[in-house]
Amino acid sequence: MANRTSTQNLRKRVRNHYRGNAASSTLRLTLGCLLGLELRRVGNGQKMTFGKAGESTLSQWMADNARVCWIEQNEPWTFESQFISRLDLPLNLAQNGHNAFHSRLEELRAQARQRARELPISS
Template sequence: MLARDSAIPARPGAYAWYFDELPPGVPAQGCIVGAFGTLLYVGIAPKLPPSNGRPPSRQHLRQRVRYHFRGNAYGSTLRLTLGCHLAGQLGIELRRVGSRGDRLTFTKSGEALLSEWMAAHARVTYVLDDEPWKLEDELISNEVLPLNIANIAHSPSRGTQTPSTRPADCLVVQPAPLPGLSRVDRRRHRGCGTLDDRDRRSSDSTRR
């Protein structure tokens, strides 16, 4: 899947992530369960074109799925939520990085451990669609997708995630070195992380 001749095409569409092992604290009641495991997350590539005249995204399925697998938590909601739930099990922590401390990742070693876990327990399916944002809206409105935290308010799973299972409560953020703080002040500062950021018709599947 990560090779140049990946079975996942460089085309627009929607993708769905199934897991054969549930991460700690993830509520699975009402989720779709199939041969690949439990469906916990869906996404699309490209995203909905902007309405302000800006150029639309040129990202495609292969790029997006690859990033979810080998990128980092800053650019992947899936990795962010998954890593927060697996933090205790894998011994990883979410930290602020970058000169402004405005990016959240599990550090290089932590992201590598997360990728290994995904390779062992995750499978991704996809379906080609020239306007995948319409399908995404339909799926999020009708299916329980506990790792789609950015869209949780529009999902049937809203209200099923208790304070102990919301990904935001799993964050362990290290002191953020902010401009203007002395070295001593930086040691005392404690940052607060924020989180913004099935298809039964799938045409193929790839073992992660």
């Protein structure tokens, strides 16, 4: 992650997590899978979301339960690596293979994707 740059600022990233969908937010994908929402292929079948109802349910759950905080940092990619290595952050997959929940979370997400591939494309 060192020296990586992003085309989005923090506001855009947070907004995407709160208002986007599982296809564009790994956080939404993770939370939806943990909440048992049904992942579905949409559009041309390349993207997967929880559908309008599921995404709406997830957005409401996040509004009720999720909070955001941040720390200003000149080199956030360095801070992120240190943060993930020192704290128990079970929802982070990147750089977090040491976490006890990592393999289970990867498995849950993979199972949701596999089920979505087996279902018809949702409108």
